[in-house]
Amino acid sequence: MSGWREALATGRLGAGWMIVAAFCFAAMGVFVKLGKPYFSPAELLFYRTLIGFAFVSALVGARRQRVLSDNWGAHLKRSFTGYAAIVCLFYAITALPLATAVTLNYTSTLFFALICVIWLRERLSGRVACALLIGFAGIVTLLRPTFDSQTWFAALVGLLSGFFAGASIFQVRELGQMGEPEWRTVWWFTGVSTVLSLVWLLFHRFSPITSANVWILAGLGASATAGQLAMTRAYKEGRKFLAASFGYFTVVFSALMGWVLWGDALSVASMVAMGAVVLSGLIAARRA
Template sequence: MNRVVAWAPGWQRLRSGRLGAGWMVVAALFFALMGVFVKVGGRSFGALELLFYRTLFGALMLGGVMVARRRNPLTPNWRGHLQRSLIGYVSMGLLFYALTHLPLATAITLNYTSSLFFTLICLVRLKEPLTRTAALALAVGFGGILLLLRPTFASDMWFAAAMGLASGASAGFAVFQVRELGKMGEAPWRVVFWFFAISSVFGAVLLLLGPGFTPLSAETFWPLLGVGLTGMCGQLAMTRAYKDGSKFLVASFAYLTVAFSAVLGVLLWGDVLPLEALAGILLIVFSGVLAARR
């Protein structure tokens, strides 16, 4: 009985949508599940094709909501959207490649180094002062990267690990572009919509000029649907979290994606990471939380 009473307030907040930063916990779970579907879909599709369906599903779903709410997608900032979409597309493509070749937690963690690279970009491009907190975050984070990469560079997975790290670097650039678009007055929903729409066009062109589309079947379609649904739900929950919650708490809770991914990797594929890799993951998560406080 006491357990029911204890859970009731949280359940009521979930039903009413008043979760605040807690929405990031929901988003983290969906993003971890998206990684699972990407790994499963990787048995039948390449990374570019998985990414195409991910962005196409997002564009159609968000576009439908925009039509229903009569929101105008037109923007005068086409150049900024093209730059953000191209960088974001490259980042997600690299992440999807890493997800299909690395343990789930390793690929996700490498992508989540984006906060470190974003900090570096702000230091260089905006000439922000290097605070003690930022310096500590960078030192700890890049130390964690070395620990995490060491087992993969000692195996045949070094290329996938390099692609995962590159996804984090390009994601840092993408976050910087989103920040610049926000300064131009662009609404978050418009930024997300054009990212999905432009990325879908990129993906279609690359697939038509390259390997083409893999024929769909009942057995192969469900992972694609899973990637689209979980990715879109994660995006919506993350947007709600940044709207309603404390930015520091939201940024900290985002790293739960790493924890969820580690648990799912063990349960579904028996992923066992060396101690040095686990230490690297913990250091990267700690540095990310520090970077959010700078």
């Protein structure tokens, strides 16, 4: 116990920073749902990326770092897929129980493994094949009830967020192999996403910001930015697989927050399905 107290006091949490990130990302989902009566998913995404872009730009400016890159095409490709992923996620969160939407987004690890097999022609190992089968069974079980309701489209969009997120992870991996630093990748992503959202809203609408909803936008931006920083620190200081494993606490925190705030009770089948998706993601993350 004293070891944990010392780690908290000194900030040397290693992969434990991912638990902090998981809580922040779950909180981000809460703010997205709270913002639904006031803002469209596009507006929520605009403010989320704008706050993140402003913060990262301030850090880059203070350190006088160079944001232009010879790999600008790869940055744009990653930014577009990342933007598509978060658009789909925000829409799914506004229409589905929080834990369900987050779980569907976390199929990204499965899609990443599948993309590596197809695009890089990596051998489909028994471990990856097992992960894909378990994940597919979990997804089918989780989605099955939605096809009997009005939320089937939102469920498919949530699954699509996982696909785009997996593609985005693949592109981040490629950027890393090109020697691109993480801060530059984040700067491009938040900047391009902010511009895309702004263009979208110019042809859509801006909802009024009032004293009743400004705290939601502040919480959204703060939780998303804090989660990004904690996640980056987790991968920098801790073991990568352990950090990735702790990332699935986002599903747990989301389920608890959804239950406490909105009474989103999960059936036994849903909990088993979510567990299957998490398990498959952990197996896929350790592919060899």
